[in-house]
Amino acid sequence: MRATDVMIAGKVAVVCGYGDVGKGCAAALKQAGARVIVTEIDPICALQALMEGLQVLTLEDVVSEADIFVTTTGNKDIIMVDHMRKMKNNAIVCNIGHFDNEIDMLGLESYPGVKRITIKPQTDRWVFPETKTGIIVLAEGRLMNLGCATGHPSFVMSCSFTNQVIAQLELWKEKATGKYEKKVYVLPKHLDEKVAALHLGKLGAKLTKLTKDQADYISVPVEGPYKPPHYRY
DSSP, X not given: OTTTOOOOXXXXXXXXXXXXXXXXXXXXXXXXXXXXXXXXXXXXXXXXXXXXXXXXXXXXXXXXXXXXXXXXXXXXXXXXXXXXXXXXXXXXXXXXXXXXXSBOHHHHHTSTTOEEEEEETTEEEEEOTTTOOEEEEEGXXXXXXXXXXXXXXXXXXXXXXXXXXXHHHHHHHTTTTTOSOSSOOOOOXXXXXXXHHHHHGGGTOOOOOOOHHHXXXXXXXXXXXXXXXXXXX
16 A cells, blocks of 8 residues: 555455465455455465455466465465466566566566556556556565565564564574474474563553363463464464
């Protein structure tokens, strides 16, 4: 919205991918009044989208009808120049996946006769010679929240940085024990819960406490962690 001043309500928005990033993006678009369609390769993620009231189709099904396209997959070659050529006039194309190779910017830039019109920094309209219609690409296909806005809210960054600091403290505490080898680890669940717990007070939350009997009944410690390492929220 900051980049284009386009009203999202009533628009058809396509979210490519329904993983962690896609779920949040789809929820935000839906909350803003968009009619959200999801593309997915994973049947479980597709079913999750359907259970949230979202439609699941292929990009080819909707490429000429949707108003907004967002890539969130973390994969490459999601929206290609041939897709963009078929989009309606002034369709918005953007990426919130981690890397900038989800949208075929090289194919777009090298398309014969294509014309780039910079509306403002990080907001470009690309006009195709055959149709004289164009699409609006945000942040040159890179992360739009950084290119077109100011990144994450401070509360989100606080959660992220607390994760990092607590992980470093854990590594330092265990440096002489051999508990951690020189490889990548997922943050242990009890530390994940600690990060969340540290941020609850700011939002005015109060946690319910388990009794010893309750904790024993579900086989967890009273103080946590409350979920097994493999559990996904």
